[in-house]
Amino acid sequence: MEVALMYAQSVSVPRSFSSVLMDYVTLMKPRIISLLVVTAYCAMVVGAGRLPSIGLTLLTLGGLTLSSGGAHAVNMWYDRDIDKVMRRTKMRPVAQGRIPGSHSLAFGIILQAISFVGLGLWVNWTTALCSLGGFLFYVFIYTMWLKRRTPQNIVIGGAAGAFPPLVGWAAVTGTIGWPAILMFLIIFLWTPPHFWALALYKQDDYRKAAIPMMPVVRGEHVTKVQSMVYTWLLLAASVALYFTGTVTWVYLAxxxxxxxxxxxxxxxxxxxxxxxxxxxxxxFKFSLLYMMAIFFAMVVAIPH
Structure with a gap:
């Protein structure tokens, strides 16, 4: 009986195609991608001064989705050890063993390769390079270098999530202008208050995984003070966009x-x-609302 039980446990149950597909979609972190795509599209609208064509929109946002999803898949491969011990991440496909780490790595690299070639050939190479820059920054600078080494991980690593406006702007203009740089800066300065608010009530998770998030290393007071500083800088950067002439007083208000x-x-x-x-x-919840609202404000305040 015991032998039969052991044999039954050792035989893996075949998984349906839909469950495997959903796990690969999960590797891409679609909820995060949705926010990245919104900021990129808003930058496209502001850069063009109107709604861009459907074809250009689909190509640009599709390429960004593949690039961002690829970066997230590589992140899940690299962070599979710490994901297992954090309540927030322990159910991820690689951490659970539903998808081998090597498959997640290969999947991520393939997605980025398709994204780079597709954006370069069908949009422009500036857009492709901006998207690749976000991928490389997230994988190598944030995930592999900063995340486990310094409480400034989110501060510097936040630049990775700030690339989408550059992608969107470059798609419609072929260049990187000052408005796009300020949009980049808005996301960059927004990231510490956003993630530190989350880290303040998820400290146990980060402590278990030995990730030196600011509240764990420097304490809650220092974290909150620094977060307040970034919100003031964020306000200044958001106001500065008005003076580029790409948005009206409605955005400023x-x-x-x-x-x-x-x-x-x-x-x-x-x-x-x-x-x-x-x-x-x-x-934390308001920070999400803030990011959506500030970029939508840019769109509704395009000069006519």
């Missing part, structure tokens, strides 16, 4: 309102002390 509100959240966050995390969670 929305940007100021969003920025001041984000700072207000941090005022309450600074007054909160462990074990309370209510304002940390609220700040």
């Amino acid at each position: 929305i940007a100021v309102a969003l920025g001041v509100t984000f700072i207000g959240y941090h005022v309450f966050l600074l007054r909160e002390h462990e074990p309370d995390t209510i304002w940390a969670k609220r700040t």
Whole structure:
């Protein structure tokens, strides 16, 4: 009986095509990609001064999706050891063993190769290089170098998520202009307050995985103070975009309102002390709303 039981346990149950497909989609982190695609598309609209053609839009956003998804798949291959011990990530396909790490690595590289060639041939090579830059920064600078070594991991590594506006802008203009650089800077400065708010109520996860996130290494007060500094810098960068002439006063009003509100959240966050995390969670949720709203504000405020 015991031998039969051991044999039954050793025989893997065949998985359906749909379940395997969903795991590969999960490797790409579609929820994160959705935000990246939105910022890229908004940059396309602002750069063109109108809605870009459907063909160019699909090619650009499709290429960005493949590139970003590829970077995330490589990230899951490299981080499979720490993903297993974090509650937030332990159910990921590679961490669970549903997809071999080598398959995730190969999948990610293939996606990036298709993205680079496709964007270069059918959009332009500036767009392809911007997308490749985001891939390389996320994989090598953030995932492999910074994430496990310094509490500044999110600060510097945040640049990886700031590449999509460069991709979108380059797709419609063929160049990288100052408005695109300021959009890059907005996302770059937004990333620390966004992720540190999450880290404040997920400290145990990062501590178990030995990831030196700011709250774990420097404590909650230092984290909140530095986060507040970044929200002020974010407000300044968002206002600066108005002076490029690519958006109207409507954007300026929305940007100021969003920025001041984000700072207000941090005022309450600074007054909160462990074990309370209510304002940390609220700040994290608002940060997501902020990013969507600030880029949509750019679109509705295009000069006519």
